[in-house]
Amino acid sequence: MSAMLSSTIPAQAAHHHELDIVRQAGHIGAEVRGVRLSGSLQPEVFGAIKAALLKHKVLFFRGQQHLDDAQQEAFGRLWGELVPHPTVPSRDGTRLLELDSRHGGRANSWHTDVTFEVAYPQVSILRAVVIPAYGGDTVWANTVAAYESLPDDVKALADRLRAIHGNDYDYAATRSPADLDEEGTKRYRDVFTRRLLEAEHPVVRVHPETGERSLVLGHFVKRLAGHSTHDSGHLLNVLQSHVHRLENTVRWRWAQGDVAIWDNRATQHYAINDYGDQHRVVRRVTIAGDVPYGVDGAKSVDLTAPAVRAAEAARAVA
Ligand SMILES: O=C(O)CCC(=O)C(=O)O
Numbered sequence: 001m002s003a004m005l006s007s008t009i010p011a012q013a014a015h016h017h018e019l020d021i022v023r024q025a026g027h028i029g030a031e032v033r034g035v036r037l038s039g040s041l042q043p044e045v046f047g048a049i050k051a052a053l054l055k056h057k058v059l060f061f062r063g064q065q066h067l068d069d070a071q072q073e074a075f076g077r078l079w080g081e082l083v084p085h086p087t088v089p090s091r092d093g094t095r096l097l098e099l100d101s102r103h104g105g106r107a108n109s110w111h112t113d114v115t116f117e118v119a120y121p122q123v124s125i126l127r128a129v130v131i132p133a134y135g136g137d138t139v140w141a142n143t144v145a146a147y148e149s150l151p152d153d154v155k156a157l158a159d160r161l162r163a164i165h166g167n168d169y170d171y172a173a174t175r176s177p178a179d180l181d182e183e184g185t186k187r188y189r190d191v192f193t194r195r196l197l198e199a200e201h202p203v204v205r206v207h208p209e210t211g212e213r214s215l216v217l218g219h220f221v222k223r224l225a226g227h228s229t230h231d232s233g234h235l236l237n238v239l240q241s242h243v244h245r246l247e248n249t250v251r252w253r254w255a256q257g258d259v260a261i262w263d264n265r266a267t268q269h270y271a272i273n274d275y276g277d278q279h280r281v282v283r284r285v286t287i288a289g290d291v292p293y294g295v296d297g298a299k300s301v302d303l304t305a306p307a308v309r310a311a312e313a314a315r316a317v318a
């Protein structure tokens with residue numbers, strides 16, 4: 001009987017799950033409705049979420065108040081190994097990075113997460129814990145669409161460039177003096193840069209799952225390999241301006257309990273610092289990524305000094 005029944009069901013019905021997806025902008029971003037995130041999602045639901053992420057680059061889920069730290073981690077583990085931030089201490093007993101507006105956690109410049117590591121995270125999952133009454137939106141940009149928007153001759157140039165990324169990037173360049181004088185910001189910066197971590201990445205990486213080409217830039221870039229910082233600045237401005245064109249972005253108005261998931265290999269993001277002294281807290285897990293490779297197949301290179309790397313390893317074991 002079961003053989004007869006199953007022969008009437010389309011073969012793919014057992015493997016595919018239809019998500020309720022509401023696109024939020026023309027070139028990036030979609031809200032997924034009707035899913036309760038957890039570490040025990042049905043494999044076909046998880047598979048559908050993963051496919052949607054590769055397509056839309058950032059996904060939003062409202063109403064996930066049931067997630068606590070442990071459940072956010074359990075959901076994160078479905079994607080791969082959770083990696084703590086290399087220099088900012090995790091929340092007690094977890095692998096979560098907490099960004100608290102009262103302690104300098106305001107990521108208001110364009111970046112891809114942790115690109116000063118050679119194998120930077122593939123995916124980040126952010127949960128809204130405390131959200132201000134107004135302001136504090138986050139904006140994501142599609143770095144694949146940005147690459148595709150370049151004229152062919154600029155693409156050909158970008159394909160050959162490599163950039164040095166470091167955790168000691170020029171914070172002052174985009175912050176107002178008032179921001180920098182703030183005690184919390186200073187302390188956050190000191191912790192963030194307590195060990196110099198550096199990596200060289202191709203400016204154009206080939207996405208290991210989609211094969212798409214994307215721009216690997218953002219605020220951790222220090223300069224282009226083989227170019228003066230002066231020339232690097234000009235060339236980088238041309239490329240970066242294609243990343244954050246408004247047509248290429250999506251902006252999310254947070255509510256407490258929302259979750260955003262982004263493909264960190266295909267996006268940059270910017271947390272808008274327009275909420276004054278209102279309180280804002282978000283918590284993030286990041287999923288281990290692989291070493292990027294460029295259009296010519298050449299991989300990224302770890303430039304972190306061996307002594308620093310050894311100290312990192314010793315710390316991880318301790
Ligand atoms: O605060 C936010 O909305 C985003 C912060 C950020 O850059 C991150 O979580 O990676």
Ligand SMILES: [Fe+2]
Pocket residue numbers: 107111112113269
């Ligand atoms: Fe970030």
